[in-house]
Amino acid sequence: MLTGRDSWLLAFLVLVLLVAAPSGGEGADRAQSPDLPPHVEFCQQLKTVLAAAGSGLSALRTSRDPARDSVWQSSVSLAGGNDCRVYAGDPAAYICTLYSGDREGDSDTAYNQAVHRLKKCLPAGWSAQEKVTGSRIQTRATGKAGGPVVRVVSEVEQGEGYLVEFWVDVAGK
Secondary structure, three states: OOOHHHHHHHHHHHHHHHHHOOOOOOOOOOOOOOOOOHHHHHHHHHHHHHHHHOOOOHHHEEEEOOOOOOEEEEOOOOOOOEEEEEEOOOOOEEEEEEEEEOOHHHHHHHHHHHHHHHHHHOOOOOEEEEEEEOOEEEEEEEOOOOOOEEEEEEEEOHHHOEEEEEEEEOOOO
């Protein structure tokens, strides 16, 4: 039989376990929309970006970035991404930063999650290949010739920092 003190202790332990328990999904990389799992939201966002590639990504442009020439903020931010932007060059490109920091493990996690999601969301007829060059690893996905190219790139920056970015290039490079 539980005493009053034991009941409080048990209630406290249950509360701690509930607060500390993972909330499901993919851990720290939660979707921005609470009703969609992160990979579903990612697939919808990727589909939107790929559809905009046919018109040079102009449909994704919102406000011009005053600090960067020919750069626009994007109306679409990938789940888990930040600083998503459209470069209005020739060819145009969509870039979204998935990780920028000094923790190699966090960089690896961001890269692996993005590649996993990309592979789950690729349109029919697309394929993906991974390439490692020095301190850079890249997964590149392509569909029909001359169409957009999707890349997830992880590299070591100057000063030992890590950067993981998601790219959609309008024309194949």
